[in-house]
Amino acid sequence: MSPPNISPLWTSEEIERATLGRASAPFTVTGLAIDSRKLQPGELYVAIKGENKDGHEFTANAFENKAGAALVSKSVEGGPTITVAHTQRALEDLARAARARSAAKIIGVTGSAGKTTTKEILKLAFEALGQTYASGASFNNHWGVPFSLANFPREAAFGVFEIGMNHFGEIRNLVSFVRPHIALVTTIAPAHLEFFGNCEAIADAKSEIFEGLMPGGFALLPVDSPYCERLRARAKQIGVTNILTFGSAQCADARLISVEEAASGIRLKAEIQGKAIDAVVGAPGAHIASNTLGALLAVSVAGGDAEMAAATLADFAPLKGRGARIKAGNIEIIDESYNANPASMVAALALLSKAPGRKVAVLGDMLELGPQSPDLHAGLAAHLAAADRVFLAGSNMKSLADVLSGASYAANSAELAPLVTEAVRDGDTVLVKGSNGSRMTVVIDALKSRFGG
Numbered sequence: 001m002s003p004p005n006i007s008p009l010w011t012s013e014e015i016e017r018a019t020l021g022r023a024s025a026p027f028t029v030t031g032l033a034i035d036s037r038k039l040q041p042g043e044l045y046v047a048i049k050g051e052n053k054d055g056h057e058f059t060a061n062a063f064e065n066k067a068g069a070a071l072v073s074k075s076v077e078g079g080p081t082i083t084v085a086h087t088q089r090a091l092e093d094l095a096r097a098a099r100a101r102s103a104a105k106i107i108g109v110t111g112s113a114g115k116t117t118t119k120e121i122l123k124l125a126f127e128a129l130g131q132t133y134a135s136g137a138s139f140n141n142h143w144g145v146p147f148s149l150a151n152f153p154r155e156a157a158f159g160v161f162e163i164g165m166n167h168f169g170e171i172r173n174l175v176s177f178v179r180p181h182i183a184l185v186t187t188i189a190p191a192h193l194e195f196f197g198n199c200e201a202i203a204d205a206k207s208e209i210f211e212g213l214m215p216g217g218f219a220l221l222p223v224d225s226p227y228c229e230r231l232r233a234r235a236k237q238i239g240v241t242n243i244l245t246f247g248s249a250q251c252a253d254a255r256l257i258s259v260e261e262a263a264s265g266i267r268l269k270a271e272i273q274g275k276a277i278d279a280v281v282g283a284p285g286a287h288i289a290s291n292t293l294g295a296l297l298a299v300s301v302a303g304g305d306a307e308m309a310a311a312t313l314a315d316f317a318p319l320k321g322r323g324a325r326i327k328a329g330n331i332e333i334i335d336e337s338y339n340a341n342p343a344s345m346v347a348a349l350a351l352l353s354k355a356p357g358r359k360v361a362v363l364g365d366m367l368e369l370g371p372q373s374p375d376l377h378a379g380l381a382a383h384l385a386a387a388d389r390v391f392l393a394g395s396n397m398k399s400l401a402d403v404l405s406g407a408s409y410a411a412n413s414a415e416l417a418p419l420v421t422e423a424v425r426d427g428d429t430v431l432v433k434g435s436n437g438s439r440m441t442v443v444i445d446a447l448k449s450r451f452g453g
């Protein structure tokens with residue numbers, strides 16, 4: 001993943017200084033890679049020891065793919081190396097050094113759903129103002145955040161970083177690398193409930209992001225969330241004084257005035273810190289409107305022109321597995337197979353209810369919800385009134401199947417797929433959604449091979 005750099009991302013001397021490592025020869029690199037298969041020529045291959053594999057096994061492959069150098073903790077052959085005591089720690093050292101040398105405005109994004117979506121909206125919006133770098137994919141964990149920062153171009157004017165967690169203390173650690181000027185919480189919802197037990201605890205864990213704010217930094221909160229006041233109280237405790245909100249409540253600093261459907265997306269009217277905005281966003285849904293408000297509020301508090309930034313958002317497109325539309329012959333698939341929790345399920349079902357043709361919901365398990373899981377699954381029944389056909393897969397979805405008459409049920413997505421392909425007809429819109437582990441992509445593949453596309 002090479003960002004477009006004007007000067008090299010790192011010189012060997014800089015890496016030596018940051019990591020206290022030793023370079024075998026002078027070199028420069030244009031980016032970093034931890035997967036040798038995805039490495040671009042000229043990048044630094046970082047050999048991380050994972051749970052199953054040790055990245056040192058793939059240094060030969062990295063050099064075959066023209067790595068500029070390899071960052072290692074054992075001796076390897078094939079090209080220039082920098083040897084450090086521990087590669088994960090060295091990645092963190094580089095992250096801190098990248099952050100320290102940057103004069104950019106930094107935005108950190110967390111929340112139970114919508115982090116990547118909001119990060120991508122922020123990236124488009126801030127690009128209207130200056131060179132913007134955003135972390136790749138969903139790189140939001142103990143290696144993803146340092147990796148993203150270590151890839152941060154020195155010239156960038158803005159940096160957008162996704163920060164995730166499934167335990168207390170995780171965000172506290174990650175935000176210490178990011179040190180954002182603006183911390184945005186997208187939403188609080190029952191995700192990872194298995195560990196946390198309740199949403200108050202989830203809000204508290206997300207609030208750790210405020211601990212890493214730069215002095216004078218901004219906390220941006222989702223005003224329509226029932227946990228907004230708890231987030232505010234936590235931010236205040238931490239000493240944050242600039243606390244602003246986005247959403248549809250009258251008091252919001254970024255306030256939604258209206259949202260209506262527009263060509264493959266939404267047109268929203270809003271007031272961002274007193275400034276009227278009229279924007280088309282190239283993806284549908286109330287959750288996209290909320291994420292957009294948060295992003296435009298970030299632009300505004302960063303001193304940017306929210307109107308100019310908003311003008312870029314027609315180019316936003318729903319992301320793969322998170323609302324991307326797939327035309328397969330004469331049917332339309334809404335691909336929501338990447339993840340699911342009660343909040344994103346409700347958002348996606350609201351979208352389906354407005355879709356053309358017969359509305360078919362194909363839902364897989366929402367994972368990691370703990371003891372409340374049966375109730376949370378059964379509770380989706382209230383949001384399925386508009387669906388013409390409902391297909392459910394997985395042991396958790398059994399709780400919904402039990403209370404929903406007329407739904408077709410199978411133990412897993414592979415067994416469900418033929419039932420779906422048999423029932424779907426030309427003109428239907430088919431929402432396919434579930435946690436990644438429920439493997440709902442199997443259904444999408446089956447629909448594609450049946451209908452084409």
Ligand SMILES: Nc1ncnc2c1ncn2[C@@H]1O[C@H](COP(=O)(O)OP(=O)(O)OP(=O)(O)O)[C@@H](O)[C@H]1O
Pocket residue numbers: 111112113114115116117118138140164186187287288290291321322323336338339343344345347348
């Ligand atoms: N503000 C929101 N509120 C509720 N649901 C949302 C919101 N934004 C996006 N979603 C839904 O959540 C799903 C996941 O979105 P996204 O990948 O952006 O989340 P994430 O927080 O990055 O997830 P992860 O923790 O897996 O990285 C999307 O498919 C969409 O349906």
Ligand SMILES: [Mg+2]
Pocket residue numbers: 115116117137138139140162
């Ligand atoms: Mg993500």
